[in-house]
Each structure stands twice: as C-alpha cells, then as structure tokens.
Amino acid sequence: MNKKRIEELTREFLEEIGFDTKSERLSKTPGKVALMLEEIFSEIKKDPKEGINVFKTEVKNEIVLLKNIPFFSFCEHHLLPFFGRVHITYIPQNGIISGFSSFVSIVKNLSRRLQLQEKLTDEIADTVSEILQPEGIMVVIEARHLCVEMRNERPGGTEVITSSVRGKMKEPSYQERALSMITPKKTITKPQ
Numbered sequence: 205m206n207k208k209r210i211e212e213l214t215r216e217f218l219e220e221i222g223f224d225t226k227s228e229r230l231s232k233t234p235g236k237v238a239l240m241l242e243e244i245f246s247e248i249k250k251d252p253k254e255g256i257n258v259f260k261t262e263v264k265n266e267i268v269l270l271k272n273i274p275f276f277s278f279c280e281h282h283l284l285p286f287f288g289r290v291h292i293t294y295i296p297q298n299g300i301i302s303g304f305s306s307f308v309s310i311v312k313n314l315s316r317r318l319q320l321q322e323k324l325t326d327e328i329a330d331t332v333s334e335i336l337q338p339e340g341i342m343v344v345i346e347a348r349h350l351c352v353e354m355r356n357e358r359p360g361g362t363e364v365i366t367s368s369v370r371g372k373m374k375e376p377s378y379q380e381r382a383l384s385m386i387t388p389k390k391t392i393t394k395p396q
C-alpha cells in the first residue's frame with residue numbers, strides 16, 4: 205500500500221467534497237486516514253487459511269459452537285462500516301477441531317475487506333469447511349450497517365441476520381439444536 209499516494213488522494217477527495225484540508229483542523233487528517241487504512245486492510249492479500257492449526261481429538265461432541273466473535277467490516281457499496289457478531293457452529297468430522305483463536309483469525313481476515321454481509325457469511329463457512337472438513341456447518345452473522353442507519357435515518361440498533369448452512373447442518377434436527385445453542389431457549393416463542 206502506497207501511503208503517500210493514499211494521503212494525496214484523501215486530500216483531493218476531501219477538497220472535492222468541499223472541506224478545507226489546509227485548515228489547522230484537517231491538515232493532518234489525510235495522513236491519519238492513510239495510516240488507518242493501512243492498518244485496517246493489512247490482511248487483504250493474506251490467505252485466511254494461513255497459520256490455522258487443526259487438532260485430531262477424541263471428542264465426541266456432536267455440535268461445537270463458537271459464539272459472539274466480534275467483527276467489523278466495510279460495506280462494499282458505500283464504504284461505511286457494518287459490525288456485529290459471528291456465530292460458527294459445526295459438527296466435527298472424526299474429532300477434528302480447531303482452537304478459538306483460529307476462528308477469530310479467519311473472521312478478522314475475511315471481514316477486514318470491502319464486503320457484503322451475505323458474502324462474508326458464505327466465505328467464513330467455505331473457509332472453515334476447507335480447513336476442518338466438518339460433517340456440517342452453520343455460520344450466522346448479526347450486524348448493524350451504518351450505511352442503512354445513517355442514510356435512511358432508521359432507528360439505531362436494527363440488525364441484519366444472515367446464515368450459511370452446509371452438509372449435515374441442513375438436517376432440521378441438527379439445525380434446530382444449533383440454533384437453540386446460539387439463541388437461548390427463553391427467547392424463542394412458539395405459536396399457540
């Protein structure tokens with residue numbers, strides 16, 4: 205990433221909108237933006253599977269859930285953040301699992317790009333599937349989108365929920381159990 209060039213372009217971009225980048229308040233902003241972008245997008249060329257360790261265990265757990273992995277990303281249509289939590293639930297094949305930090309690292313790598321929530325959900329499911337070859341997997345993402353909330357003046361807190369389901373997790377019995385692990389039963393209401 206050419207930081208100097210990004211700094212110049214940010215200055216031009218702000219000027220074009222109508223901000224005075226020569227003013228005391230904004231003179232350092234383009235440099236700070238360039239630094240921040242370099243930090244946030246530092247992993248875009250890295251393979252999300254890099255450095256991920258798997259373990260062969262004797263565990264007979266049928267469903268493993270990694271709940272509430274925090275993330276932030278940028279909407280590829282408006283370059284504004286969307287952010288929330290990722291839940292990854294899978295059925296290990298032959299006891300093959302991975303550590304919590306591996307999942308955090310996959311989520312971080314795939315989210316710190318220009319993304320769509322639907323695509324991010326699929327990419328996490330595909331990457332974990334490639335690494336662990338689980339019998340089934342379901343990834344659920346709950347997120348708030350600033351491009352929706354800021355532009356349409358919707359009340360803050362509206363969440364978009366997406367899911368990707370593969371393999372055995374498509375079977376209703378597994379899916380129901382996985383969902384009840386993600387969402388505590390007390391909040392599930394059944395029709396009378």
Ligand SMILES: [Zn+2]
Nearest residue numbers: 279281282351
């Ligand atoms: Zn958007």
